Amino acid sequence: MNxxxxxxxxxxxxxxxxxxxxxxTASERVDFVMPASKVVxxxxxxxxxxxxTITAKRLTAAEKAAL
Known part of the structure; x- marks a missing residue:
């Protein structure tokens, strides 16, 4: 069989x-009680x-093209 x-x-x-x-298994109720010694x-x-807040000026089209 392939x-x-x-x-x-x-x-x-x-x-x-x-x-x-x-x-x-979704209908199964799971009760988990943490021991008092483990409570944080x-x-x-x-x-x-x-x-x-950024207060820099925007690049012009010529400056963008130069990058």
Whole structure:
């Protein structure tokens, strides 16, 4: 059997199997509780965003052509 000829069928079958297993396991409830010894405090992030202002003049067409 030539695998190159049947690559589309193999891909579609793998996609169907992957989709079916993802739907089958999606309804499973997973409870993950982190142990108290592993809890880490999260620091408040700085919400102000730095701003950069560029005050250079634009190149003329002749200056662009010279580059």
């Amino acid at each position: 695998i190159a000829k049947n690559m589309e069928v193999i891909f579609v079958a793998a996609a169907i199997i992957g989709a079916a297993t993802s739907f089958a 405090a999260v620091a408040q992030a700085d919400t102000s965003m730095p701003t950069v």
